[in-house]
Amino acid sequence: MEKICVKCNGNMQKALLNTNAAFCIQATGKKAKPNLCNVDVNVCPECGYIEFYADNPSTFRRIK
Secondary structure (H helix, E strand, C coil): CCCCCCCCCCCCEEEECCCCCCEEEEECCCCCCCCCEEEEECCCCCCCCCEEECCCCCHCCCCC
């Protein structure tokens, strides 16, 4: 599924987020400690807009 930029309607492209360590998000809450997931990045080559997505969003549905 091709993603479209919300700013300029250009075609978004997958990109890599290069960091010195793993870049992941962690849910908050009492049971959040083991619930980590990686982040997918899409960038618009036309305007530079960037979107971040959890690669496994169901990780956060289990947290209460």
